[in-house]
Amino acid sequence: MKENFTTKIRELKTEINIDDKLYLNRWKPDHQSHLEIIDPKVCEAKCSGKDCTIFCPARVYEWRDGRIAVGYEGCLECGACRIGCPHQNIRWRYPRGGYGVQFRLA
Ligand code: SF4
Ligand code: SF4
Numbered sequence: 001m002k003e004n005f006t007t008k009i010r011e012l013k014t015e016i017n018i019d020d021k022l023y024l025n026r027w028k029p030d031h032q033s034h035l036e037i038i039d040p041k042v043c044e045a046k047c048s049g050k051d052c053t054i055f056c057p058a059r060v061y062e063w064r065d066g067r068i069a070v071g072y073e074g075c076l077e078c079g080a081c082r083i084g085c086p087h088q089n090i091r092w093r094y095p096r097g098g099y100g101v102q103f104r105l106a
Pocket of ligand 1: 037042043044047049050051052053061068084085086087088089090
């Protein structure tokens, strides 16, 4: 089931040029992150797939220098990481009021 989900996301990314869609949006980043890795050791020791680096449409999560880097400023607030992390290791909240993404359709 999880493998099918990840495979489908990979297929969608090749069918849709997400970068073309994202350039319309604007962000007002907060100075504090609304996303938190609960236990970085779980990412390192128990998570071979690093799924968050695949399912996040905004590429917020990046495996860098042996740890997950979280570029929360670009978050699209889709909520996928609430359910996508196989170890429930991401604490997700909306950004504080007035901060975050502002979607524009055209
Ligand atoms: S999917 Fe979850 S456990 Fe795996 S690297 Fe990302 S945050 Fe860590
Ligand atoms: S809410 Fe969506 S865009 Fe934001 S970090 Fe999670 S998966 Fe990425």
